[in-house]
Amino acid sequence: xxxxxxxxxxxxxxxxxxxxxxxxxxxxxxxxxxxxxxxxxxxxxxxxxxxxxxxxxxxxxxxxxxxxxxxxxxxxxxxxxxxxxxxxxxxxxxxxxxxxxxxxxxxxxxxxxxxxxxxxxxxxxxxxxx
Numbered sequence: 001x002x003x004x005x006x007x008x009x010x011x012x013x014x015x016x017x018x019x020x021x022x023x024x025x026x027x028x029x030x031x032x033x034x035x036x037x038x039x040x041x042x043x044x045x046x047x048x049x050x051x052x053x054x055x056x057x058x059x060x061x062x063x064x065x066x067x068x069x070x071x072x073x074x075x076x077x078x079x080x081x082x083x084x085x086x087x088x089x090x091x092x093x094x095x096x097x098x099x100x101x102x103x104x105x106x107x108x109x110x111x112x113x114x115x116x117x118x119x120x121x122x123x124x125x126x127x128x129x130x
Contacts, residue, residue: 004115005126008093011069012040015060015091017082018073018100019043021051027073028052030097033127034071042067044082060085069093071123076102087112095123 014034020027027045032052034041043051046058057063060070060082066089072082079096083105086094094109095117096102106118 002117004093004117005095005121007115008069008095008117008123009126011067011093013065013067013069014039014041015044015057015063015067015070016041016073017044017060017070018078019045019048019051019056021045021048021056026097030071030073030123033124037127044070060089060091066090069095071095071097072100073097074100076100076105080105080108083109087114093117098122 016027016031018027019031022028031041031043042063043054043056045051045056048056050056070086070091072079072094074082079100079102093115098120101118106116109116
């Protein structure tokens with residue numbers, strides 16, 4: 001396991017950008033996997049109020065605490081905004097899930113000092129191994 005993935009998985013708090021209320025969607029599966037593993041996680045979704053019984057928040061800045069790590073499951077054009085919000089909020093680790101990757105956003109995040117996972121690896125695979 002890479003150092004970046006180890007750092008991400010050892011974070012005390014998470015947010016899932018692109019979390020969905022629909023259980024068949026990848027964003028819902030990632031959120032459920034994080035909370036199911038006993039982690040503190042917050043769903044980020046600007047149009048849904050509740051996901052899996054948890055209050056959903058429109059942006060990182062709206063969360064009750066700054067998460068150390070953010071899993072991003074959004075289209076690349078949205079990923080750029082999530083990354084900008086993450087930098088502004090003081091997030092330390094980002095994991096762009098397959099399909100969310102954006103080279104420009106990755107570069108900006110790395111230049112800001114964030115750890116970035118954007119190699120096509122899937123958090124669900126790693127969480128299933130725990």
